[in-house]
């Protein structure tokens with residue numbers, strides 16, 4: 247190991263002591279539970295956006311038991327706006343498992359953590375290092391970018407070979423003490439200095455031996471994921487009103503927008519009408535509203551909302567517990583996909599005067 251290698255963690259910690267973040271809400275009241283919730287929220291969302299959601303989530307679900315016993319709709323409602331609802335679903339399921347298998351504790355064992363839904367190697371490492379002071383590495387998106395540049399990796403860092411190299415490096419440089427600060431230092435350096443565009447190398451504690459900087463390739467590394475053609479799928483959604491409420495259905499627990507409440511949806515208008523046999527006879531010719539464009543991980547959805555106007559309430563429909571008539575005042579009570587929430591709040595439902 248060279249002198250430079252031996253001081254990698256020290257350089258990061260020295261920089262962190264002066265420039266890093268020290269007053270994040272999950273740092274101030276650090277516990278395995280708050281660390282876990284914050285890490286899951288941070289998986290796809292930036293720190294500044296996470297802070298208000300974290301506070302409101304912890305207020306409502308202050309510990310594992312509160313989360314494990316909560317109603318799923320309440321969990322989704324408190325996640326609403328953060329997106330990527332599978333994170334909330336996994337968090338809820340994992341809390342139940344912690345109660346069932348670990349006496350309500352977040353495990354401090356990597357294998358037990360990795361067995362919980364929604365916890366991958368990097369999130370497990372962050373919990374072990376930050377909540378339990380154990381020497382485990384992280385490799386979230388920010389850290390991956392820093393290390394890919396530092397090591398000068400000229401292939402997509404998500405490839406198997408690059409992942410091995412990055413994890414090996416991260417594992418070998420883990421600080422023996424101050425593991426929580428070292429973990430936060432890496433995240434902060436990625437988000438504050440080694441930014442995706444225009445990294446601030448002149449302020450970076452790694453500048454002396456950063457390979458990307460030496461090769462003048464900081465704008466080329468990390469290498470982008472090889473592109474694949476993204477298909478566009480088309481679907482239609484029904485807007486059915488009764489008085490000042492709109493009909494929503496709860497989607498099944500698997501698939502897109504799983505377990506969220508949304509408009510009745512189908513691939514074609516014909517199959518949409520087939521899915522609404524009890525009210526089909528009452529429906530007027532629909533008015534097509536502005537289509538919704540939404541990007542999922544593997545495809546783009548173009549959803550055409552069709553406004554069928556007002557119908558008489560059908561007892562056969564309203565008796566089902568996966569069907570609900572929702573008014574404006576209840577928009578925040580349930581988990582809704584972001585574009586559907588926007589459509590309902592701004593176009594369909596009227597705010598009570």
Ligand code: SF4
Pocket residue numbers: 392395396439440441445446447448450451452453456457458459464
């Ligand atoms: S020197 Fe520049 S490119 Fe290298 S790790 Fe630091 S900020 Fe990133």
